[in-house]
Amino acid sequence: MNKKMTILFFVVLFLWACYETEVSFKSLINGFSDVNFFISEMFPPDFSEVSKVFPDFITTLKMAFVSTFYGAFLAYPIAIFAANTVTKNKFLNVFFRFFLNLVRTIPDLLLAALCVALFGANPFAGIIALSFFSFGIISKLLYESLESLDENSFDPIKAVGGSWLSKIKYGIAPAVLPQFLSYCLYVFEINIRAAAIIGLVGAGGIGTWLNINFDLGQYNKISSLLLTLFLIVAIIDFISAKIRKRLMGS
Amino acid sequence: MNNKKILLSLFVFILIGLTTNEYLPETNKKGQEIFTKILSGENGLFNPDLSIYQNVAKGLLESFQIALIGTVFAGFFSLMLGILAAENTSPKPISGFIKFTLNAIRTIPEILLAIIFIVGVGPGAFAGILALGFHSTGTLSKLTAEVTESINKGPIEAVLAVGGSQISVFRYSALPQIMPEFVSILLYRLEINIRAASVLGMVGAGGIGKTLFFALMARNWSHVGTILIGIIIVVTLVDYISGRIRSSLV
Numbered sequence: 162m163n164k165k166m167t168i169l170f171f172v173v174l175f176l177w178a179c180y181e182t183e184v185s186f187k188s189l190i191n192g193f194s195d196v197n198f199f200i201s202e203m204f205p206p207d208f209s210e211v212s213k214v215f216p217d218f219i220t221t222l223k224m225a226f227v228s229t230f231y232g233a234f235l236a237y238p239i240a241i242f243a244a245n246t247v248t249k250n251k252f253l254n255v256f257f258r259f260f261l262n263l264v265r266t267i268p269d270l271l272l273a274a275l276c277v278a279l280f281g282a283n284p285f286a287g288i289i290a291l292s293f294f295s296f297g298i299i300s301k302l303l304y305e306s307l308e309s310l311d312e313n314s315f316d317p318i319k320a321v322g323g324s325w326l327s328k329i330k331y332g333i334a335p336a337v338l339p340q341f342l343s344y345c346l347y348v349f350e351i352n353i354r355a356a357a358i359i360g361l362v363g364a365g366g367i368g369t370w371l372n373i374n375f376d377l378g379q380y381n382k383i384s385s386l387l388l389t390l391f392l393i394v395a396i397i398d399f400i401s402a403k404i405r406k407r408l409m410g411s
Numbered sequence: 412m413n414n415k416k417i418l419l420s421l422f423v424f425i426l427i428g429l430t431t432n433e434y435l436p437e438t439n440k441k442g443q444e445i446f447t448k449i450l451s452g453e454n455g456l457f458n459p460d461l462s463i464y465q466n467v468a469k470g471l472l473e474s475f476q477i478a479l480i481g482t483v484f485a486g487f488f489s490l491m492l493g494i495l496a497a498e499n500t501s502p503k504p505i506s507g508f509i510k511f512t513l514n515a516i517r518t519i520p521e522i523l524l525a526i527i528f529i530v531g532v533g534p535g536a537f538a539g540i541l542a543l544g545f546h547s548t549g550t551l552s553k554l555t556a557e558v559t560e561s562i563n564k565g566p567i568e569a570v571l572a573v574g575g576s577q578i579s580v581f582r583y584s585a586l587p588q589i590m591p592e593f594v595s596i597l598l599y600r601l602e603i604n605i606r607a608a609s610v611l612g613m614v615g616a617g618g619i620g621k622t623l624f625f626a627l628m629a630r631n632w633s634h635v636g637t638i639l640i641g642i643i644i645v646v647t648l649v650d651y652i653s654g655r656i657r658s659s660l661v
Contacts, residue, residue, distance in 0.1 A: 175483055178476035182536035182617070189541065192531030199530045226427060266646040267639070270522065270610040271623070275635070278627050279449060358520050362613060375526065391518055 199380065206385035214370050214386070218393065220284055221366035225352035228288045232295025233345045240300045244307035247333060261304075264297040273359035284365030291355060295348045302344045306337055339408045346401045346408075353397060357390055449632055459636035466622060467641045474618035475645060477536050477611070478604035481543030486597045488548045493555025493593075500559055500585065510556070516549035521607050525616040539616030543604050554596045555589070562588040591660045598653040605649045609642050 241247050243257035272293055276286035315332045323331065360368015367386060374382045451457050495501045496509040525542035532538050566584035575583065612620020619638060626634040 175479065178479050182473065182476045182480065182540060184480060184537055184540060185532075188532045188537065192533070196527060196531035199527060223427070230427075262647065262650075263643060266606070266643045266650075268606040268610045270613065271620075271639075271642070274610075274613060274623070274627055275639075278630065278635075279446070354520065358522055361522060387523075394518075 202380040203384035205381065206388055207379070207381040208385045208389075210370075210382055211385055211389050214367065217365075217367045217370060218389065221356045221360070221368070222353065222393070224284050224287050224291060224364075224366055225349060225356040228291035228356075229295050229345055229349040229352050231288070231292035232297075232348065233299050233341070235292070235296045236300035236303055237341070239296075240303035240307060241329060241333075243300065243304040246308050246310055246312055247329065258304075261297060261300055264293065265301060267293075269294045269355045270359060270362060273364045274362045277363040282363035282365070287356060287359050287364030287366060290359060290364060291352050294355065295352060298348050298351070299341075299344050302347075303337065303341055306340045307333065310336055343405045343408045346405050350394075350398055350401050353394055452632075454631070454633050456632045456636045456639075458633050459640055460633035461637060463634055463637055464641075467619065467638055470612070470619035470622040470638070471609075471641050471645050473536055474608040474612070474620070475605060475649070477539040477543060477616075477618050478601060478608040481540045481608070482547060482597060482601045482604050484540070484544035485547030485551050485600065486593075488544075489551035489555050490593065492548065492552040494559055494585075494589075496552055496556040497559035499562075506556075509552075513549050513552050516545065517553070519546065521546045521611065522614060525611045525614050529615050534615035534617070536617035539608060539611040539618060542611060542616060543607060546607075547600050547604060551596060551600055555593055558589055558592045558596070559585070595657045595660050598657050602646075602650050602653050605646055609646070 239257055239261070242253050243261060245251075245254045248254060269290065272290040273287060276290040280286040280289060310333065314336070315328055318328050318332050356364075357367050357371075360366040360370075361372050363369070363372075367390065371383055371386060374380070374386070449455055454460075492509055492513070496506050496513065498506050501509075521542050524545050525538055528538040528541040528545075532541065562585060566588065567580055570580045570584045608618050608620075609623075610620050612618040612622070613624045615621070619642060623635065623638045626638060
């Protein structure tokens with residue numbers, strides 16, 4: 162009975178939502194030719210400008226790289242405070258975890274739009290937004306692996322009278338280093354995609370050209386940029402996955 | 412990894428970081444004044460104007476509806492595609508072809524899909540629903556295929572042993588095994604989609620993103636503050652409820 166009620170509740174919720182948002186498949190079918198036109202305009206891709214905007218691809222990569230670094234730099238100490246195996250203080254644990262949850266609720270594009278409005282339309286705004294975003298993910302992943310550490314492994318350090326800092330330096334840092342680096346690489350992969358997309362709201366990099374070409378209606382140039390981007394992302398994903406496998410293996 | 416290597420890589424990181432110095436905006440006294448005014452001034456980000464709560468609630472509700480419908484559509488299609496893509500339930504060429512298509516779909520960011528669908532059905536919530544539905548079909552089908560591939564063979568053989576047809580195999584042994592995991596990944600996707608739905612409005616796909624976009628354009632920081640609070644509350648709420656349901660499922 163309970164299960165049936167739950168299903169009924171979701172069905173009603175769904176139908177009401179459909180009604181409110183004016184879901185109409187008629188408009189989808191009618192609009193099909195427009196979408197088709199839009200996509201056919203994208204082919205064949207026009208690669209003539211890719212070499213010209215190549216510096217902006219580099220900017221996008223640099224944005225992703227630097228913000229991963231800043232994010233990781235900030236995430237390390239915060240993760241240590243949030244993990245209850247390292248910091249034995251309930252208040253600090255709960256406080257930092259709540260803070261991290263708050264950080265992760267804000268989508269990357271929204272952060273970027275906010276930073277563009279605050280710092281102006283330049284890569285700097287993108288770097289700040291992505292650093293904040295990377296910080297949220299890395300610290301969450303890191304404190305989870307810190308909490309999965311075996312607490313008994315710190316006993317020798319305690320036994321010889323090691324302080325809290327030496328516990329981190331000799332017990333924790335070496336133990337989570339492979340995971341930490343692996344998370345950084347993973348976030349770097351996410352950041353490349355994000356760095357390209359946030360350019361759409363003005364945060365610099367290759368997204369700026371996507372935006373300009375959208376406004377000019379040069380769809381075949383957009384497809385060339387996207388294909389180049391996919392290629393770069395695929396290469397970096399491949400290399401990063403290889404490195405991550407080795408890190409986790411050792 | 413020894414200390415020398417770590418120091419060396421840190422050095423390389425910082426070197427690349429320094430090359431992004433060019434993106435730093437020029438700061439002066441006036442800039443700092445404006446910045447503090449934006450953040451904590453009378454009309455600033457940290458002084459949210461709560462009087463627009465009705466507008467914000469409407470936008471948030473629409474974002475939630477977009478996420479819900481998009482996830483349900485994606486769930487509907489991915490249950491079929493996922494089972495067709497699983498190697499143990501469908502012939503190899505079909506499974507390979509569908510997996511390849513799904514990979515291709517997943518590389519297109521939601522925001523680009525939203526722009527494409529806006530061309531088709533016009534700006535509004537429905538374009539956002541289609542974008543989220545399309546993208547989520549890619550990710551959900553992959554996960555569903557993985558779940559299907561990991562099901563236990565015992566119950567299937569049991570149904571076959573008592574003379575059940577292919578359909579009863581699916582109905583009485585495969586589906587009950589897939590369902591709890593499937594609902595769990597569906598809810599997880601809803602959590603992701605609610606974040607995505609809150610930004611899709613920035614390109615014209617309805618929801619709170621539209622309200623946010625106008626507030627950002629008008630540099631109406633106290634409104635931006637209210638909208639951010641609203642998004643954080645809704646995302647946290649959906650995460651919490653969905654987390655509770657998920658932990659009771661698996």
